[in-house]
Structures are given as structure tokens and as C-alpha cells.
Amino acid sequence: MKTVSLTINGIVVKAPQGFSILEAARSAGIYIPTLCYHPDLVPEGACRMCIVEGSGAKTLVASCMYPVEEGMIVKTNTAKVREARRMVIELLLANHPKNCLTCRKNGDCELQTMAADMGVRTHRFDWGERKIHTFDASNPCLVRDQEKCILCGRCIRVCRDIQQMNVYSFANRGFNSIVSTAFEQDLSKVACTYCGQCASLCPTGAIVEKDDTERVWEAINDPGKVVVVQVAPSVRVALGEEMGMEAGSIVTGKMVAALRNLGFDKVFDTNFSADLTIMEEGYEFLDRLTKGGVLPMITSCSPGWVNMCELKYPDLLNHLSTAKSPQGMFGTVIKTYFAHQAEIDPAHIVSVSVMPCTAKKAECVRPQLRDSGYQDVDIVITTRELGRMLREAGIDFRSIRSVDFDSPLGYGTGAGAIFGSSGGVMEAALRTVADIVTGQDLWDIEYTEVRGLDRTKEAQIQMGDKEIRIAVCNSLGAAQKMMDRVRNGTASYHFIEIMACPGGCIGGGGQPVPTNMDIKKKRAEALYKIDEYSQFRKSHENPDIKTIYKEWLEQPLSKKSHQYLHTTYGRQKR
Amino acid sequence: MMITAEKLKEMQDVYKTAVSLRLEKNDRNEQPTVFDVLICGGTGCKSSGSKEIQRQLEYELAARGMLDKVHVVQTGCHGFCENGPLMIIYPGQFFYCRVKPDDAGEIVESHLCNGRPVERLLYYDPVDGKPALTAADVSFYKKQKRIVLEHCGRIDPEKIEEYIAVGGYAALVKALTEMTQDKVIEEVIDSGLRGRGGAGFPTGKKWSFAKNAESDKKYIICNADEGDPGAFMDRSVLEGDPHRVLEGMAIAAYAIGADEGYIYVRAEYPLAVQRLKIAIQQAEERGFLGKNIFGSGKDIMLHIKEGAGAFVCGEETALIASIEGRRGMPRPRPPFPANEGLWGKPTNNNNVETYANVAQIINKGAAWYRHFGTAESPGTKVFALTGKINHTGLAEVPMGITMREIIYDIGGGILDGKKFKAVQIGGPSGACLPEELLDLPVTYDSLTEVGAMMGSGGLVVMDETTCMVDVAKFFINFTQSESCGQCTPCREGTKRMLEILTRITEGGGSESDLELLEILARNIKQASLCGLGQTAPNPVLSTIKYFRDEYEAHIKEKHCPAGACESLASYIITDACKGCGLCARNCPVHVITGKVKEKHCIDQERCIKCGTCYTNCPFDAIIKE
Numbered sequence A: 001m002k003t004v005s006l007t008i009n010g011i012v013v014k015a016p017q018g019f020s021i022l023e024a025a026r027s028a029g030i031y032i033p034t035l036c037y038h039p040d041l042v043p044e045g046a047c048r049m050c051i052v053e054g055s056g057a058k059t060l061v062a063s064c065m066y067p068v069e070e071g072m073i074v075k076t077n078t079a080k081v082r083e084a085r086r087m088v089i090e091l092l093l094a095n096h097p098k099n100c101l102t103c104r105k106n107g108d109c110e111l112q113t114m115a116a117d118m119g120v121r122t123h124r125f126d127w128g129e130r131k132i133h134t135f136d137a138s139n140p141c142l143v144r145d146q147e148k149c150i151l152c153g154r155c156i157r158v159c160r161d162i163q164q165m166n167v168y169s170f171a172n173r174g175f176n177s178i179v180s181t182a183f184e185q186d187l188s189k190v191a192c193t194y195c196g197q198c199a200s201l202c203p204t205g206a207i208v209e210k211d212d213t214e215r216v217w218e219a220i221n222d223p224g225k226v227v228v229v230q231v232a233p234s235v236r237v238a239l240g241e242e243m244g245m246e247a248g249s250i251v252t253g254k255m256v257a258a259l260r261n262l263g264f265d266k267v268f269d270t271n272f273s274a275d276l277t278i279m280e281e282g283y284e285f286l287d288r289l290t291k292g293g294v295l296p297m298i299t300s301c302s303p304g305w306v307n308m309c310e311l312k313y314p315d316l317l318n319h320l321s322t323a324k325s326p327q328g329m330f331g332t333v334i335k336t337y338f339a340h341q342a343e344i345d346p347a348h349i350v351s352v353s354v355m356p357c358t359a360k361k362a363e364c365v366r367p368q369l370r371d372s373g374y375q376d377v378d379i380v381i382t383t384r385e386l387g388r389m390l391r392e393a394g395i396d397f398r399s400i401r402s403v404d405f406d407s408p409l410g411y412g413t414g415a416g417a418i419f420g421s422s423g424g425v426m427e428a429a430l431r432t433v434a435d436i437v438t439g440q441d442l443w444d445i446e447y448t449e450v451r452g453l454d455r456t457k458e459a460q461i462q463m464g465d466k467e468i469r470i471a472v473c474n475s476l477g478a479a480q481k482m483m484d485r486v487r488n489g490t491a492s493y494h495f496i497e498i499m500a501c502p503g504g505c506i507g508g509g510g511q512p513v514p515t516n517m518d519i520k521k522k523r524a525e526a527l528y529k530i531d532e533y534s535q536f537r538k539s540h541e542n543p544d545i546k547t548i549y550k551e552w553l554e555q556p557l558s559k560k561s562h563q564y565l566h567t568t569y570g571r572q573k574r
Numbered sequence B: 001m002m003i004t005a006e007k008l009k010e011m012q013d014v015y016k017t018a019v020s021l022r023l024e025k026n027d028r029n030e031q032p033t034v035f036d037v038l039i040c041g042g043t044g045c046k047s048s049g050s051k052e053i054q055r056q057l058e059y060e061l062a063a064r065g066m067l068d069k070v071h072v073v074q075t076g077c078h079g080f081c082e083n084g085p086l087m088i089i090y091p092g093q094f095f096y097c098r099v100k101p102d103d104a105g106e107i108v109e110s111h112l113c114n115g116r117p118v119e120r121l122l123y124y125d126p127v128d129g130k131p132a133l134t135a136a137d138v139s140f141y142k143k144q145k146r147i148v149l150e151h152c153g154r155i156d157p158e159k160i161e162e163y164i165a166v167g168g169y170a171a172l173v174k175a176l177t178e179m180t181q182d183k184v185i186e187e188v189i190d191s192g193l194r195g196r197g198g199a200g201f202p203t204g205k206k207w208s209f210a211k212n213a214e215s216d217k218k219y220i221i222c223n224a225d226e227g228d229p230g231a232f233m234d235r236s237v238l239e240g241d242p243h244r245v246l247e248g249m250a251i252a253a254y255a256i257g258a259d260e261g262y263i264y265v266r267a268e269y270p271l272a273v274q275r276l277k278i279a280i281q282q283a284e285e286r287g288f289l290g291k292n293i294f295g296s297g298k299d300i301m302l303h304i305k306e307g308a309g310a311f312v313c314g315e316e317t318a319l320i321a322s323i324e325g326r327r328g329m330p331r332p333r334p335p336f337p338a339n340e341g342l343w344g345k346p347t348n349n350n351n352v353e354t355y356a357n358v359a360q361i362i363n364k365g366a367a368w369y370r371h372f373g374t375a376e377s378p379g380t381k382v383f384a385l386t387g388k389i390n391h392t393g394l395a396e397v398p399m400g401i402t403m404r405e406i407i408y409d410i411g412g413g414i415l416d417g418k419k420f421k422a423v424q425i426g427g428p429s430g431a432c433l434p435e436e437l438l439d440l441p442v443t444y445d446s447l448t449e450v451g452a453m454m455g456s457g458g459l460v461v462m463d464e465t466t467c468m469v470d471v472a473k474f475f476i477n478f479t480q481s482e483s484c485g486q487c488t489p490c491r492e493g494t495k496r497m498l499e500i501l502t503r504i505t506e507g508g509g510s511e512s513d514l515e516l517l518e519i520l521a522r523n524i525k526q527a528s529l530c531g532l533g534q535t536a537p538n539p540v541l542s543t544i545k546y547f548r549d550e551y552e553a554h555i556k557e558k559h560c561p562a563g564a565c566e567s568l569a570s571y572i573i574t575d576a577c578k579g580c581g582l583c584a585r586n587c588p589v590h591v592i593t594g595k596v597k598e599k600h601c602i603d604q605e606r607c608i609k610c611g612t613c614y615t616n617c618p619f620d621a622i623i624k625e
Helices: A021-027 A079-092 A108-117 A154-162 A197-201 A213-221 A251-264 A270-291 A301-310 A314-318 A326-342 A382-394 A414-420 A426-439 A478-490 A517-532 A543-553 A559-565 B005-023 B043-046 B052-064 B101-113 B160-165 B170-178 B181-191 B203-212 B233-240 B242-256 B270-286 B316-323 B352-364 B403-410 B444-449 B470-481 B488-505 B512-527 B530-533 B538-546 B550-557 B582-584 B612-616
Strands: A004-006 A010-018 A050-053 A073-075 A142-145 A169-171 A178-180 A205-211 A228-229 A266-269 A351-357 A379-382 A456-463 A468-474 A495-499 B033-042 B070-074 B087-090 B094-095 B219-224 B262-268 B303-308 B345-353 B380-387 B395-400 B422-423 B429-433 B458-463 B571-573 B622-624
Touching: A004 A021, A010 A021, A050 A079, A073 B005, A079 A108, A079 B512, A108 A154, A108 A478, A108 B470, A154 A169, A154 A197, A154 A251, A154 A314, A154 A478, A169 B052, A178 A266, A213 A228, A213 A379, A213 A382, A228 A251, A228 A270, A228 A326, A228 A543, A251 A266, A251 A382, A266 A270, A266 A326, A270 A326, A270 A414, A270 A543, A270 A559, A301 A478, A314 A478, A326 A351, A326 A543, A326 A559, A351 A382, A382 B233, A382 B612, A414 A517, A414 B622, A426 A456, A426 A468, A426 A495, A456 A478, A456 A543, A456 B242, A468 A478, A468 B101, A478 A495, A478 B538, A495 B316, B005 B033, B005 B160, B005 B170, B033 B043, B033 B101, B043 B052, B043 B233, B052 B070, B052 B345, B087 B101, B094 B101, B094 B429, B160 B242, B170 B242, B170 B352, B170 B512, B181 B203, B181 B242, B181 B352, B219 B242, B219 B316, B219 B352, B233 B270, B233 B352, B242 B262, B242 B270, B242 B303, B242 B345, B242 B352, B262 B270, B262 B316, B270 B303, B270 B352, B270 B458, B316 B345, B316 B612, B345 B352, B403 B422, B403 B458, B422 B538, B429 B538, B470 B488, B470 B538, B488 B512, B488 B530, B488 B550, B512 B538, B512 B550, B538 B550, B538 B612, B571 B612, B582 B612, B612 B622
Parallel strands: A004 A073, A228 A266, A228 A351, A351 A379, A468 A495, B033 B070, B219 B262, B219 B345, B262 B303, B380 B458
Antiparallel strands: A004 A010, A050 A073, A142 A205, A169 A178, A456 A468, B033 B087, B087 B094, B380 B395, B422 B429, B422 B458, B571 B622
């Protein structure tokens, strides 16, 4: 690739042609502040924080979009630039609530950080009008507070360009400009899948997950309740970030210890029910494959994806695996099998799950997920919410000693662990299915072709005399392209894994912020490391799985399995 | 069929007879037997009833069996809108103004039957009181040089035959058959034509960028999203001479290698849209547009895209987004549309008036074009004169003419003999120029030097009763409500400027406000994303620069020198008061007191400045200060 050389703040920088000034500067270690820019999104140059002086331009230019040119001279910190940046911040603050100290994003807010970094010390416009909006808390997952919106458009871009759900758009003009859903309806009235990508990219507190931590505290403090928690695979490789650790830190044991410390009576591992999912889903796949069932079969673990399918592809719902998600399965198991074993009245159990996901909050209230006779999972909190609880409880995360999950139901294999990354469910399923099809205990179990953060991956897998064609999609944009092919008959796969969030659960809408593809990559690597060092790496080899089938379920796809571990889907009309 | 210049000439000769009366010099001494009656069908005249005049005229003619002798033509705008509906009768070019349907009978009887012009319908010069018999005698037209508006008001815009008859499409045929793409671009570069939409970028240079961009597909766009308050020249050109714009676009398309184009026109211009549709259809039928034009192998397909009323869609990248079906929001440049425009393809975008200049440049050459205007700003410019001026209307003048000539010689001076205060040029991106700049020659560069810009050519004339702070507030209010909302400085900054200006006009301004306005303006200009934001503070900066004393009067003395800011006005009852008590009875807050038949008094502290007493006093005894 052709490189150009330019001068930034007197330093000669070489950058590939097509790089923006911002990219060139950052690659040379020169920091330019940004607000609307996000490395995972197409830049729009709207907020004007990243403005710089560039030779040849009459006005200041947005460095996130201005392409580098040979011989260009760029200055990023002149008096003119600094005055304009401060003005941008001051103008944003003038139209922003001043309740930072009690804001959910206090400490995580990019606007707050920018104001501090840019040295804004005055409110010259605090006499001005401030926009007034109503709060949207209409759904179980996300809360929108438009008064905190700075119109950076990240939510619009992630929903439009990556998720392709187009829930948000700019509306109105001038000071009345807003980020709006169709006809300014509540999120619950439009085709929002609650994937929460908007919340994970929102620089301020304008879109946040609905906070359910108070309900958890209440349950813990209620002596009449047995409070049980399950933790999703991808939480253990992200929670460290909430506690000030490096991205990709594996904190499984610390996390379990911290949860006990918070007062949970039992701490279980969703990796276990991920293994259970593989058993049911794997056998379901084989069943469909051999008995001429509907193919391609598509995974159903990701509630954002299930919502999207119910909203936009209701005619294709029979492609979805009827197996519940790992959260859903565990929910039933806890209030039936576990309650029975532990001789606890399920009415006294409060089942909590810690998820990387905002859509799980909506999944747990699905009317279909009450097979225990109660709502199977009572409260879902995200990784971010758990982080807040741990900080509030003053848990010294760095020094807390690692402990194991409760047993039984506390052991998950490496196959369960990799559920948290795009391709992981597929790989876990293949490990089990391949053993069943070939009748062997295969050694070669790493299906690297389905790993990685590409949005769509595909492969052909030889299993004995059978060739299985598979595809893996992450992000709802990639999912829609795939589903259009399924609909028009050009997706000749047997099995497809779809995850709503870019990168899979490690990139979930409830994961720590800030986030970007580099961080997600580190989280994914950590999951594969957990898998690599696991004693058991195939779901069907999980001793706890063997036990539960022996003691209760009999075998995959048994009548009991169908009763407790499978579910139904239906068209969502909004 | 391969068209040649000769074949076009043959067509022209055939159609010429239909317009011959309008083209030839006539001998006034002989009573003519056939007439062309041209009735203005521009939006202005149409809304004051020109269609009814036409109907009535045709009725009167039919009643006398004269329909075969009198050719009634509905034309585009004549420009002198103030005096509409306008009618011109050939031979003789008799100019009638403020015609009413009831006048039709007299016009037919007196003028057409008996050769006696209807004197009461002639235009009488406000200065010397003398009637003008022909259009050429009207002072409004005397200093004009009509290149763009050449045929506006002279031909029927809905008949391609009339356009061909007056020489139309000769330039397109010449370009396609005799000139290479580079030659066309060279001619336009040599002519010095600059974009008439605002910033004045050299047109030929712009074309060369699009031509040099490598692509399998290119587009041409005509920006007819005329949005400046008071500007209506593009509308008039589209309504009066649509083929001229199509011809210019087709030539540009050929020059850059585009085969498809869009005219982005405001949906609020229904007549322009309708006439464009007719024109495109007729041009396609005749082979001037469409597939394989005259066997040249070149396609030029033109479409109309109606805008939904957003001012910002006049900004080219927003306009392109809008054509693509997205919300009309600008994006940073580069890449420029010449490289990545509509659907990501190289695109040339000029405005209506720019394209309307092209045919003449190709026909008569760059050297001819440079006879008009100045070296840096050659050619003419169409201005829309509005505001407190006698002759509201459209005037096309050579560049380099002074503002004084436009306002006084063409515009007929200030309404009601009041004193000139300022002229606003360039719309919301422009500036208010004071009296001391009236002798400034009007060119792109001279205007930029004084902090204004040509803009699309709207001229709003203001007299002594206009408050300049109020004017600045008006324009900032306009840009604030039309800001796309995307970038912070424009969206939030203009709002704060508006709030400051509002409080100054309401008497709440402080001395630091002027400095704050200037700081805001400086940063909005520097940091905004597109031209709208980058120029939005101009009306404020120019009024602070040239009318600072007025700002200071508002701030320090809580006084509006022009008496326009209601909140700062005080109503005072003078000795002319007869004590009738009407004001006291009308006062909604009951703060006027006085005995019957004695002078009344207003409690200034409690007065809400509603002005009811002032407007209703039968003796004009109340004054506003």
C-alpha cells in the first residue's frame, strides 16, 4: 500500500494512503480528543472535537474524516484549535443536565472526561435553554434519557450500519434535533431487539441498561429467600475491566468468591447449562439431519437474535433450534431439579443471572420460560451492573482469593466456555456431534475456521462420510444477510450459529465500557485460553451433565427434556 | 438520425414564424393586423390573477372573432414583479402593468382593434411621472443586461418550438458535434464563469475535476433548492426558460462524461416542477435528451427530484444525501462530489443560474462573455430585489455594477422616501452592508472582502425603521431552525447566539454580550462542518461591524434607535392629546390615566408596550420612541 508522509505537530509521520489524520496521529502516538468517533464505526465528523488545523483547509477540519495528504502540515494543539474544542464542550454542557454526580455514567462518561481533559472550567452559557425530554423506560432492558444525549450519533450508526435494525435516526432540526425512533415511539413499540449495542457505545448516560441491582440487593437481604446466581461464560473474561484490570483478564475464581461475598447462597456456572444446551441442540441437529427436518438449523442462544428473527423473519422460526438458551435451561433446572435435590421450595428461590447481555433481561420474562411453574429466571444483571455491585460492596477484587463454583451444576467444560465468543457454540456443538457421528473420541477438536471476529464465517466439516456445511454470523447485520439467503434458498448450510452482538457475547450490550474490537479480541482470546486449559473440552464428557441425565433427564430429546429444556417462538408484532 | 447545426437551423427557421413578431423591429406607424400578447405566468403574476386575465382576453377576442389574429402567450417571469400582473403586446413591445381581468375588454377594443394604447395601464415613472410606452423605456430595465433572463418573459416556456426558434439547443448541438469534452471545458474556464450559487467557485475548473475522475458512471446535478429568504431567481429561470437550464446541464454532462442527472428542485415550486417536466418530455421527444442523442452514442437522462423543504439541502453533500433517499445532512469534504458524489460516483453540481449561462458561452464564446462584468467576476448576476425598495423584482446586471445603481437606478430607491440604512446580500450566509459601502462594485471578491458573500443573489433593502440587531436575530433564527443538527457549533452555538440577540432586543443585554457573540461567531465559523454553519454568524458579525452603535444603544441605553424592538419602545402621549380617553379604555393593563378633555399619561413602569394606544389614537397624539 502506498504511504504518504505528513507532519503532525512538527513530527514527520508516515501513514498509509486512505488513513485519516486521526488514525495517522494515533499511530504515531499523538492523541487527538474525540467524542462522536468510535473505532468500530464509520466516522461522521459531527461533534467537531477532533478538529485540527490542516494546511490547505480554510477552516478547522475534522481529523477523523480528513484523509492524509502527502506533505500536509497538521497542528493539533494551536490556540485556535483549543479554543474551538473548549467551545464545543461548553456548548454541549450548556445543553446537558448538571447532575453528573448522581448520573449512572459518573466516572464512565466520555463527555465528563473530555470536559476535564480540555480544561473547561466555566459555564458561559448556563443561562441558556436546555432541552426537555421524557424518559423512555418502557422495556425491561434499556433506558433512554435524551436530556443526556449529545447527538453524537453512535447509536444511530451501530444500529444502522452494524446491526442494520435502523431503530434510531436523527429527527428535527437545529436546537430541536433529537435522536429518535420511528415517530418518537418508545423502544418497546419499535423493532428494537434490545441487543444493547447502542448502550455500550453511548458516550454519556443517554442510553443505559435498566438497572436491576436494587432487586438483587433486596433478594439477598431477604432471609426468606434462597438466592442463586448463574454466570455466563463471557462475564469472567470481561468483569476484570469493571474492576480496573486489563482487558482479557480471566477472573473466574475471583468472580465466584466475590459473588459469595455479596451474599449469594449458591453460585453456579452457566458453562454447565451451555454444555446442556449442546447436548439438546446437538442431538436436535442430528435428528433434523437424519430425519429430514428443517435445515439449516440455527442456534437460539442469543436473545437479541431470537427477537430479530421473531420480528423480521417470523416465517423462518422453524429453523431455530427449539433448545432453550443456556440461561433459560439453567433457570428451569434450578427451580426444578436443583430445588428438588436441595429440598427447597422453588417459591423461595430467587434465581439471578449475570449476563453480558441486555436482551437477556427481556428473555427471562418471556411467557414461554416458566416451565418450572414459576418465572424460571427472576433477575438478570449485566456485567456492568455486577461491577457496580462489587464496587458498592467494597470488594477488593484484586486481592480476593479465587474459589470454585458450587457443585453439582457448577462445572462447565471448555466447550461451554467458548459459547461466549462468536463461533463458540458451533465449535462446541461440532465437538459433540462429530464424536456421535463418527462413534469415536476425536482428538482433533479445534475448529479454528469458525473462530475470529469476522462477521460471517463458513466451513465444510467432514464427519466420517458426512460433509457438514456450517456458517457462523455475528451482528444482526450479518444475520439479516444470512436470513435473506435462507429465505430465498441460497443458504445451503446444515447448521448456522447466529449471535446478535459483534464478536458474540464478549461484545455483548451489557459488557464493560469503553469497548472496541481490540478489547473484544482480548476477551475472546481469554475464553479460548480457558478452553485450552480445561480438563474436559467436550460437553458430553462433563461429569455433571452425565449425572443430570442419569438422575433426571434420561437422555437428550427425552420427554422430560422437551418438557423442561425446549421452548417455542412466535411472531413479534411491533 | 444524426443532427447537425444545419438541421437545427432548418428547424429554427420553421418555428421562427411563430415568434417573429417578438423578434423583429416593428414600424410603429402602421396599424398592425396581427399581435402577440404576452402575459406573465410567473408565480408572482399568476397569483395576482394572470390566468384570469388570459381567459378574459381570449373571451373578448373570441367574441370579436379575432382569435386567429392575436396570439396570446403565457410566458415566464418578466422580473418587474412589483407591478404585476404584467402584459407586453407585440408589435411595439407595449408594456402594461397591474393589469386586471376587467381590463381585457378595453385592451382588445382600444389597443388591438383601434391601435390606441391603454394609457392608464402604462408604467409611470415615480421620479418624473412620465409614462413608459415600451418595456425598454421602463427605468427598471434600462441598466440591466439580460443573458440568463434573455428569453424569460419573451417565450412560452411550455413550448420547445419557441425555445428552438430563439436559438435554443444550438449550443448543445455545437458541443456534441463540433467540440471535444476538453474543448467545452476550456471554453467555460476561459469564460471565467463562476458558480452562481454562492461561493463562486470557477465552473470550468469544477467540471474538469469531475471529468478527470475515473469512473464507469458519472452524474450531473442541478441545484434548484433555492432557499435564501427573498431569493427567487432560480425559480423564475426554471419557470420562464426551463430548456435553457436543460441545455446547460446537457452540455455539462457531455463535458464531464455523465449520462444521467438530477434536478433537485424545491417541492414548494410547483410551477417550476411542472414546466421542467414538460420541458424534459419535449426535449426527449425531440432527441435533445434521452438515449443516443442524435446518433452520437451519448445518453443524457435527466430526472427531477423534489426537495422536501430543508434549507440545508442546498449544501451539495446534503443535497446528494437527499437524492439518495437519506436525511439531508452534509458530510465533511473531502472527498468532494467531483470524486465521490451521488451513489459514490463522480458528480458535478451547479446551480440553476450557472447552467443557464452555459449555452450562451458555447454559442458566442468565452471572449464575448468576458465583455460583461469584471476580469475576476465576468458575466452578469441576477438579483432578487426585495424589502423596502420601490421596484421589487428580478434584475440581471453586469458584475461590477455598484450597489447604489442596483438600488436606486434599477430598484427605484427606498419606499416612501425613507432613508436607506442597509442592504442584506447573500441571505443567511451573507452580510448587511451600510450606506458607506453603496458604491462598492458588486463582485464575488469585493463582497468577500467586506465580510459578505454573493450568495444566490437575494438583496433585501432596509430603511431607517429596520433595527439591525433585529435583522441579525432574524437570520440567526433562520439558520438555527434550518441547521441539520449534526455538528455541535452550528446546532448549539447558533442557539446561544439567538438567545443573546433576543435578550439584547428585549433590553436584557449586557456589555459582555457583544464579546461573547464575537467569540461564538469566530468558533462557529471555524469549527462547523458545512458551509451553513461556517457562514451562519456573518449577519451578526457584519451588523456588529457596521452598526455597533445600534447594539450599544440597545445594551447601554435600553433603546432601539429604529424603534423596531417592541420591548424597548416607550409610548408617550404628546400635547396633541385631546383627552378623549380612548387609550385609557383600550389599555389592557390599565396604566393610562387622565381626566376627560385633559392630556393623558402612561405609567412607563407598568406599560407592557403592546402598542394598542398608539395604533388606536384618533389624533395621532401618541408617539413611539
